[in-house]
Amino acid sequence: AQSVTQLGSHVSVSEGALVLLRCNYSSSVPPYLFWYVQYPNQGLQLLLKYTSAATLVKGINGFEAEFKKSETSFHLTKPSAHMSDAAEYFCASPLYSSASKIIFGSGTRLSIRP
Amino acid sequence: DVKVTQSSRYLVKRTGEKVFLECVQDMDHENMFWYRQDPGLGLRLIYFSYDVKMKEKGDIPEGYSVSREKKERFSLILESASTNQTSMYLCASSPHGSGGANEQFFGPGTRLTVL
Numbered sequence: 001a002q003s004v005t006q007l008g009s010h011v012s013v014s015e016g017a018l019v020l021l022r023c024n025y026s027s028s029v030p031p032y033l034f035w036y037v038q039y040p041n042q043g044l045q046l047l048l049k050y051t052s053a054a055t056l057v058k059g060i061n062g063f064e065a066e067f068k069k070s071e072t073s074f075h076l077t078k079p080s081a082h083m084s085d086a087a088e089y090f091c092a093s094p095l096y097s098s099a100s101k102i103i104f105g106s107g108t109r110l111s112i113r114p
Numbered sequence: 115d116v117k118v119t120q121s122s123r124y125l126v127k128r129t130g131e132k133v134f135l136e137c138v139q140d141m142d143h144e145n146m147f148w149y150r151q152d153p154g155l156g157l158r159l160i161y162f163s164y165d166v167k168m169k170e171k172g173d174i175p176e177g178y179s180v181s182r183e184k185k186e187r188f189s190l191i192l193e194s195a196s197t198n199q200t201s202m203y204l205c206a207s208s209p210h211g212s213g214g215a216n217e218q219f220f221g222p223g224t225r226l227t228v229l
Binding site for chain 2: 009031032034041042043044045046049051090094100101102104105106107
């Protein structure tokens with residue numbers, strides 16, 4: 001079955017440190033991949049989207065993600081964490097069987113230590 | 115500014131009550147979705163609608179029904195609320211087409227507690 005796997009339900013980093021959130025997709029190469037962010041008590045909003053035009057995708061708030069076909073990965077990074085980055089992050093992919101639907105990973109909660 | 119609104123941010127109901135969750139979008143989107151969000155499980159699709167009066171079951175439709183009488187509005191109905199339906203409910207919308215490239219736009223969520 002198609003899946004999106006996020007490694008680590010909770011990641012904690014110090015302010016100013018590198019942020020790395022991991023995402024792996026099912027072996028069939030998806031045409032699109034998404035990272036969404038959910039701030040406390042809010043809905044999800046799109047952080048960035050991979051569309052096969054470029055393997056390195058830049059998003060909002062200094063985040064970027066790199067699509068690596070050989071590793072079936074789409075990890076999210078930010079060079080220097082800020083307190084305002086504390087949120088839950090979801091990796092997602094359109095369903096092969098119904099492109100209007102999206103399958104989400106289980107989420108990674110990012111905490112920032114002062 | 116695109117917007118998806120949900121009728122309540124917090125809701126407390128009793129077991130056996132009929133519960134209505136309303137969602138409205140102002141983007142003229144064809145697709146609308148209802149998800150349930152629980153810790154460690156991510157988002158799970160309850161129902162999906164791709165047009166007015168059209169609906170499709172998602173991964174966990176049991177205990178829920180939906181209604182879409184107008185393009186902008188998508189309602190989730192819990193016919194007889196149970197404690198295991200205590201959760202965060204998220205509504206989303208997206209346009210048709212583009213083969214999966216379209217992002218979904220989310221509302222702020224409704225945190226439902228069933229006592």
